[in-house]
Amino acid sequence: MNVPSLFRTAFTLIRLVAVLFSSFAAIIATTLPMYLYHSYPAGELTLVLLLLLAGALLIHGFLTHILNDYTDSMSCTDDKSPGILSGGSRIIQNNLVTAGTLLKIGVISIIIVLTAAIILFFSGYIKISVLLLIGLWSSITYSMPPLRLGYYPLVGEWFSMFPAVFFIGFAGPWIIMESPPLWAYQNALLIALFTQAWVMVHHIPDRFADENASPPKITTVVWLKNKFGDTYSRAPALLYFLLCSLCSLWIFAERPVAGAGAAVLSFVSIFIVLQLDLEHDGDVSQKEKMLLILTMIAALWTGLFI
Template sequence: MNQSFLAPIKNSWILLRSIAVTSSSVTTIVSTVLPLFLYYSVANDKLLFIFLLLFFGAFLIHGVLTHMLNDYVDYQSGTDQNSPAILSGGSRVIQTGIISASTLWLLGKWLIFSLSVIVIGLLVFGYYKVALLLAIGIWGAISYSLPPLRLSYRPFIGEWLSMFPSVFVLGLAGAWLTLDTIPEWALQNAIINALFCLAWVMVHHIPDREADRMAEPIKRTSVVWAMEKFGPAFSRLPALLYFAMTGLCAVWLGTDRIWAMIGTLAVAGSALFLVLKMQIEDHDQVTAYEKIILILAMINGVWLGIFI
């Protein structure tokens, strides 16, 4: 096959960082759509259409747009150049010369424009729910990376105003679009999956803490804030906090969802153990533990989807 044809596909795949998108966005979609397949009398073709719509949207927003903007801004600030670059440090498409920074920024702007036009079109034709979901996704990508907000460079604000809303509404979307109401189990699953996502992203930032401090402007993530406030050993504090919150939310599931509660407590407890055990100076070990945590995120999402 012609190499010039394969190149854009390969470059797009690298930029997607599909493992991260699958363990967060796709997992939270499955966690809501799976119960609809198993326990509700909804036509399978309708559920399949909604799943594929959300799946495509997740990869387009969280995989393509978010990573385009994040790679570009982090390259401009210099943090990605100094990152250990194992799982962290961006997709490396700029550093390896696959895509230039200017081209990535141009593609990002065109994608923002195109998606904004789609939102307007959806509103005009009365697809208000889909328009709102897409608008929140666009907000998350833009506010997380682009100036003047650039919320990923501010401790805690980036997680709660950009990342959490984007993943949370994606977790609600399957039930909302299918049932017109949001059952309590869907709300529970969406919150727990979103919190788990915040937690593993904090683990993801641990190896980058020194590179982020060297950036201009400083990328003061929650990890960097905790390290500067309490010392290097406390780089793990944000991850511990969010995994603990995940475990507390599991108690909310109560006896009505006893197996779901047990499973989430076990997964959150395992993640807490890994974060406490990891040697934060050993980037290879942190990366290895992060991979395990990504698997735990997927297990937890499916588990919550089975036991409603």
């Protein structure tokens, strides 16, 4: 593989859209207030911001997607996916790299991240080490056996995805401030919930491929579909956006402008999910794009008004 092809493959693997509207959004929601309302040195803030963005890109964009693409290829769910916004990066399906090579890269990456975390811990950078370990936990446990939490309802998003998105959002104030303020917890929680909600929509086009995988990938979407009927495929997203609206009420009690904006965005998101045409994957993917944009708007809005 020549250098241009290598870079194209890596860029496809990273799935920048997913990283931008989840991890990057969470970072912006809690870093922006420190630029606008605090007197920390700009150089220090920028260094932390760049470190967090790079960490999110490498662990979420690179390692997590490597492991997820490998596991979903082995279970064949990505082979059967409609593959619009969902279905992995498809670099295996398009013969850009073999599953075996991807696994080797993933194992090497795990060793590098774990080694870096250990070195940083014993060098006194304990918080950064902890953040790396949380990201590593999320990447491995979501996709890889024996846990493979993403193949089970609820536990995948709560025990793998949520900790990673919440802590990458909370990381900036946690690293820089002696005592992170309430808005840091609120903003990190809100964007983590927004992310979980749009990821549930992301799973909808894959619901039939997931349940026919080997082993079956019983996401929360698949579980509710099988239990109550296909119309309930949208229920997980509705639930998480409802939690976003409750979080908005908490924010409103402390920051009325931020909370009101977050509530409006939550209700608009609920309306969009209710309008999903489950019979047409293209419609679901188009509306998912709207939810991605609303997630970023929520991050900017709550970051601007503290």
